[in-house]
Amino acid sequence: MVTSIMIVGVGGQGSLLASKLLGRAAMDKGYDVKVSEVHGMSQRGGSVVTYVKFGDKVNSPIIDKGEADYIISFELLEAARYVQFLKPGGQIVTNSQQIDPMPVIAGTAEYPTGLIEKMEAAGAKVDAIDALTIAEQAGSSKATNIVLMGVFSKYISEISKEEWVKAVEASVPAKFLELNMKAFEMGLAAE
Amino acid sequence: MKELMLGNKAVARGLYEAGVAVASSYPGTPSTETTEEAAKFEEIYCEWAPNEKVAMETAFGASRAGKRSYCAMKHVGLNVAADPLFTMSYTGVNAGMVILVADDPGMHSSQNEQDSRHYAIAAKMPMLEPADSQEAKDFVIEAYDISEQFDTPVLIKMCTRVAHSQSVVELGERADIPVKPYVKDAGKYVMVPANAKRRHPIVEERTRKLVAFAEESSLNRVEEGTDNSMGIITSSTSYQYVKEVFGDKYPVLKIGLINPLPEQKIKDFAAKVDKLVVVEELDPIIETHCKTLGLEVTGKDIFPLIDEFSQGLIATKLGLPEKPACKPIEGLPGRPPAMCAGCPHRGMFYVLSKNKITVMGDIGCYTLGATPPLCAIDTTECMGASISSLHGFNTALGADAEKNTVAVIGDSTFMHSGMTGLANIAYNQTNSTVIILDNSITGMTGHQQNPTTGFNLRGDPAGKIDLEALVRAMGINRVRVVDPYNLAEAEQAVKEELAAEEPSVIISRRPCALLKKVKRGEPIQVNPDKCKSCKACMKLGCPAISFKDGHAKVDVTQCFGCKVCSELCKFGAFETLNGEAITW
Numbered sequence: 001m002v003t004s005i006m007i008v009g010v011g012g013q014g015s016l017l018a019s020k021l022l023g024r025a026a027m028d029k030g031y032d033v034k035v036s037e038v039h040g041m042s043q044r045g046g047s048v049v050t051y052v053k054f055g056d057k058v059n060s061p062i063i064d065k066g067e068a069d070y071i072i073s074f075e076l077l078e079a080a081r082y083v084q085f086l087k088p089g090g091q092i093v094t095n096s097q098q099i100d101p102m103p104v105i106a107g108t109a110e111y112p113t114g115l116i117e118k119m120e121a122a123g124a125k126v127d128a129i130d131a132l133t134i135a136e137q138a139g140s141s142k143a144t145n146i147v148l149m150g151v152f153s154k155y156i157s158e159i160s161k162e163e164w165v166k167a168v169e170a171s172v173p174a175k176f177l178e179l180n181m182k183a184f185e186m187g188l189a190a191e
Numbered sequence: 192m193k194e195l196m197l198g199n200k201a202v203a204r205g206l207y208e209a210g211v212a213v214a215s216s217y218p219g220t221p222s223t224e225t226t227e228e229a230a231k232f233e234e235i236y237c238e239w240a241p242n243e244k245v246a247m248e249t250a251f252g253a254s255r256a257g258k259r260s261y262c263a264m265k266h267v268g269l270n271v272a273a274d275p276l277f278t279m280s281y282t283g284v285n286a287g288m289v290i291l292v293a294d295d296p297g298m299h300s301s302q303n304e305q306d307s308r309h310y311a312i313a314a315k316m317p318m319l320e321p322a323d324s325q326e327a328k329d330f331v332i333e334a335y336d337i338s339e340q341f342d343t344p345v346l347i348k349m350c351t352r353v354a355h356s357q358s359v360v361e362l363g364e365r366a367d368i369p370v371k372p373y374v375k376d377a378g379k380y381v382m383v384p385a386n387a388k389r390r391h392p393i394v395e396e397r398t399r400k401l402v403a404f405a406e407e408s409s410l411n412r413v414e415e416g417t418d419n420s421m422g423i424i425t426s427s428t429s430y431q432y433v434k435e436v437f438g439d440k441y442p443v444l445k446i447g448l449i450n451p452l453p454e455q456k457i458k459d460f461a462a463k464v465d466k467l468v469v470v471e472e473l474d475p476i477i478e479t480h481c482k483t484l485g486l487e488v489t490g491k492d493i494f495p496l497i498d499e500f501s502q503g504l505i506a507t508k509l510g511l512p513e514k515p516a517c518k519p520i521e522g523l524p525g526r527p528p529a530m531c532a533g534c535p536h537r538g539m540f541y542v543l544s545k546n547k548i549t550v551m552g553d554i555g556c557y558t559l560g561a562t563p564p565l566c567a568i569d570t571t572e573c574m575g576a577s578i579s580s581l582h583g584f585n586t587a588l589g590a591d592a593e594k595n596t597v598a599v600i601g602d603s604t605f606m607h608s609g610m611t612g613l614a615n616i617a618y619n620q621t622n623s624t625v626i627i628l629d630n631s632i633t634g635m636t637g638h639q640q641n642p643t644t645g646f647n648l649r650g651d652p653a654g655k656i657d658l659e660a661l662v663r664a665m666g667i668n669r670v671r672v673v674d675p676y677n678l679a680e681a682e683q684a685v686k687e688e689l690a691a692e693e694p695s696v697i698i699s700r701r702p703c704a705l706l707k708k709v710k711r712g713e714p715i716q717v718n719p720d721k722c723k724s725c726k727a728c729m730k731l732g733c734p735a736i737s738f739k740d741g742h743a744k745v746d747v748t749q750c751f752g753c754k755v756c757s758e759l760c761k762f763g764a765f766e767t768l769n770g771e772a773i774t775w
């Protein structure tokens with residue numbers, strides 16, 4: 001049994017830290033883990049994807065169409081972009097924040113409306129939350145990624161809260177630990 | 192102890208455990224982290240060299256001196272270093288030497304999709320190909336043993352999905368490798384024709400021995416299956432996809448030593464399966480080898496030559512149904528990468544775009560100047576090509592081109608391969624105008640130092656090459672420095688240097704906005720009462736400016752405070768967050 005999670009967003013939003021946290025929590029639990037990232041040009045504000053897979057034995061580091069159990073998205077449009085990677089009935093946990101891509105900024109396209117309904121119509125379950133605002137309340141918009149991981153942690157029954165907390169401690173610099181712990185707790189408590 | 196490790200970090204761990212002493216590389220996605228992670232071990236001297244050729248020769252010098260050495264590059268970097276590669280194959284090594292090359296199938300961050308395995312064959316050099324992080328570490332250690340046993344540098348080939356995937360690695364101890372004394376040996380190290388003629392047969396004999404090694408080595412392993420109606424030969428990340436699809440059903444010959452390939456081992460494997468299939472990304476290297484052995488094989492007749500593979504692709508090409516999935520949502524706007532808010536390149540590209548100048552581009556973040564709305568770049572091929580191809584363009588068309596054509600090249604790329612192109616301009620005298628986009632860092636690969644920044648790989652103070660003095664010394668008399676945030680100054684410089692009747696260099700200088708030492712300015716906003724909706728500011732393609740409700744609007748969380756947009760507004764609509772006029 002392998003659990004497959006895609007973390008998607010806009011380059012620079014902190015998806016690498018989120019995948020590090022998730023990979024660490026799964027490995028500490030004794031699972032085989034693979035995480036696949038893409039560095040380089042797409043990090044400059046482009047659409048970015050990270051794959052995290054854990055289970056008894058993981059072969060491929062990537063996730064193909066119809067294979068993801070979960071999508072964690074840092075931005076609404078990016079959640080919609082990858083919905084076909086989700087198994088039918090799979091769960092999306094997304095930040096409701098919208099960041100205009102260059103075609104919208106340049107005026108050649110509109111930011112789509114009704115994305116949550118469209119994702120549900122495509123066969124996904126959607127949990128959308130304003131993680132940016134929660135992160136700001138926790139102390140910094142930079143903790144948006146950790147807020148989302150707090151929200152997501154509720155869906156992974158295999159990993160306990162204490163184990164998540166340990167993984168956060170091991171993944172973030174000491175001086176930002178308090179902020180990130182608060183962000184994680186607020187994400188966990190968010191409805 | 193176990194650790195979840197990026198493939199590239201596992202390579203660095205392998206270097207540490209193999210007792211490597213010297214590493215010299217040039218950054219290139221997806222190879223960069225191998226050297227950055229190696230630098231975290233005090234025992235390994237690590238540096239950024241100006242380019243891959245210099246890095247490889249530096250590593251070779253260290254090997255010859257008697258210490259295990261390493262260099263790393265992306266696939267196109269191996270083109271730059273191909274010259275030493277081919278002759279080092281003849282000389283062999285003293286202490287072990289490993290050359291890592293990272294391919295980028297799918298071109299996540301590259302200008303072509305070349306298959307580096309051809310180099311191993313052409314240079315007659317052994318090449319190992321790991322399939323996950325544990326193998327990356329283990330193969331590095333084994334590569335040094337092969338290097339010393341067979342007296343040859345050894346190539347390690349990574350690909351994006353092995354380099355940038357994390358998997359679990361078992362850690363070991365550092366080996367204590369004594370220095371091998373350097374002994375003068377002209378017959379081995381002086382490759383004049385007479386000596387090279389004596390070395391070439393040694394290379395061929397070495398390959399014969401390596402083929403025998405390939406037959407026995409556990410680097411190439413057979414994994415038995417339960418159904419011999421099909422057998423699969425595969426390597427690298429393709430191996431993981433094959434196992435994902437079929438588990439232990441079909442027998443697999445997993446190749447770890449991709450050059451030279453075994454012969455009998457492959458024949459024996461083929462003999463026990465009904466149908467032989469080769470699964471490999473990009474070119475048919477293993478498949479061609481099978482065919483020369485007279486084997487019937489399925490390969491590129493069903494699998495593509497282009498792009499990276501996935502488990503889904505392998506499954507469907509071998510006749511399995513597609514997995515059920517959520518339906519895609521059609522018509523979503525794309526999200527291509529864009530120059531960052533506050534990027535110093537933007538101002539210069541705006542000037543070039545506005546004046547409809549033909550721009551020979553180069554390799555780096557600034558390649559994004561080719562994207563809408565700026566569309567400022569005409570060409571991009573390889574490191575340094577902007578300057579040399581500008582000279583060719585101007586030579587072909589003369590004054591008509593010289594008045595309206597420039598080259599743009601970053602500081603690190605100029606150090607890598609731009610200087611020789613500029614030497615050609617200074618020597619053969621076209622009235623060419625070269626713009627060095629000096630953002631004081633190697634940007635695209637994630638902020639590596641270079642010879643112009645004054646810091647070394649570890650961030651400690653280092654030698655600093657003065658770009659102005661350098662280009663003057665090369666014979667360029669017209670050299671000027673501009674601030675690309677100042678559009679008027681930048682435009683004046685471009686116009687004057689294009690008009691000049693001699694070669695000139697404009698240094699467009701402003702550090703990368705993402706550098707930690709660079710302080711953000713105060714964000715600014717648009718006063719909707721003053722905005723006349725002319726969209727002049729939208730021509731910058733700044734991700735912080737959008738057009739909403741009939742007016743330009745600044746996203747203050749993204750705004751860097753560079754104020755370049757305010758220079759374009761004829762109506763003074765940009766103001767501070769307190770509503771005050773913008774001042775400089």
